[in-house]
Amino acid sequence: MSTATNTDWQTRPAPATAQEWIARAAEVAAVLATDAAARDHAGATPYAEVQLLKDAGLVTLLGPTGHGGGGQDWTTAYRVVREIAKADGSIGQLLGYHYLWFWAARLVGTREQWEHVEAQASRERWFFGGAVNPRDKDVVVTEDGDDLVYTGRKSFSTGSKVSDVTVLEGVLEGTDQHVFAIVPSDSEGLTFHDDWDNIGQRLTESGGVSLDGVRTPWSSAAGYVDKVFKPRVYNTLNVPTIQLVFVNFYLGIAGGALETAATYTREKSRSWLHGGFERAVDEPYVIDTYGDLTAKLWAAEALADAVAAEGQKLHDDPDAVTEKTRGDFEVRVAAVKARATDVALEVSNRIFEVTGARSTATSEGLDRFWRNVRTHTLHDPVAYKRREVGRWVLEGELPEPTWYS
Known part of the structure; x- marks a missing residue:
C-alpha cells in the first residue's frame, strides 16, 4: 500500500467541515483501493492501514478540537465509515468500531471519565479495539483492593490486535453488573489470538482474546461512582x-x-x-x-x-x-x-x-x-x-x- 500521501496530510491544515472530512476520507479510500484485492488475499494484520487512518486524522474525528480532534458528530462519522468501506470493507469496519469504542466512555461513563478519555485519545491518536462480545459470558471481574481484575475469554475482539487501547467488559463477581473499562492493549494478561479465519472481513482482526488477570483501577470502571453504577x-x-x-x-x-x-x-x-x-x-x-x-x-x-x-x-x-x-x-x-x-x-x-x-x-x-x-x-x-x-x-x-x- 502506498503511503506517499501521508506526508502531505501531515503538512496540510486539518479539515474543518463535515464535507472536508468526508473528502479526506475519500482520499484515504483512494489509497486503500490501489491494492485492496491483494491485501484481502494476503490477509495480513493491517498495521499500515490503521496508521494510514491515524496519519489522515480520521481516528480523532469525534474528538474535541481543543485536544486535536475533529469536533465532528455522528452524522459525519457514519459518512466517513461509508467512504472508507467503499475501498476496503474491513478497514471501514475497524474505523466504525473504533468510533463506537471512542464514544463508549460518553455513552456509559461519568462526565469526568469521558472528558478525560476523549482528550487523551485525541492528543495521542489512540486506536480503539473492543473485547465485548455479548454472547460470551465467561469474563468475570473480581475486586482486589482498589483494582478490578478481568479473567476469561471472548471469542471476538475486533481490532484489538492493531489497537492502542481495548475496551473490556465482564460481570462483577457475585452480581449481575457489567463493568466496562479501557485498558492499554499491551496490558499484562491480555492475549490476542490469530484465529480469525473467515471468508470475509479478513483484515478486521476479529479473533479471540484471553484475559488472564488483566488489572485496571476501580476508577476506570465506566459509569461507576464509589463502586456504584449510575444508569441512564x-x-x-x-x-x-x-x-x-x-x-x-x-x-x-x-x-x-x-x-x-x-x-x-x-x-x-x-x-x-x-x-x-x-x-x-x-x-x-x-x-x-x-x-x-x-x-x-x-x-x-x-x-x-x-x-x-x-x-x-x-x-x-x-x-x-x-x-x-x-x-x-x-x-x-x-x-x-x-x-x-x-x-x-x-x-x-x-x-x-x-x-x-x-x-x-x-x-x-x-x-x-x-x-x-x-x-x-x-x-x-x-x-x-x-x-x-x-x-x-x-x-x-x-x-x-x-x-x-
Missing part, C-alpha cells in the same frame, strides 16, 4: 449507534462494488456475441441492472442519512433521552439495517451479471465485496430487525434494550 437511558444507545455503523459500512461496500464493477464493465467486459451490440455498456440488460442497483443503493443511503440525523438529536442531549425516544430510534435503525442488508447483498451478488464470466478471476477480487457483506450481515439475524419494526407498527411495541436491540 442514554447508556443503552450503544446498540443503535453501532448498528448504524454496520449499516454504513454495508452501504459503503455496496457502493464500492458498484463502482468497481462499472469500471470493469466499461474497460473489460465484452458484449454478448448474440446481443447485437459492440460494447457491453450499450446492452439494455446491462444498463437496466446498473440503474436498478444504483436506485436501490441511493434509496438506502438516503434512509441511512435520515436516521443518522434523528440519532444525532439524541446524542446532542443525552440527559433528555427517554425510553420512548430511544425505542422509536431503535425501530428506525432496525428498518434501515434490514434494508441495507438486503441491498448490499443484492448489489454485491448481481454485479457479476453485468461484468461477465472473466470477472470472477481471483486477480480481479470482485468476490470480496459479497464475502465481506455476507460475513458481517450474519452478526445478528436480520429477521429480528424486521420483527422490531413489525411489532412497533402493529402494537406500538418498543424494542426492549438488549445487547442486540
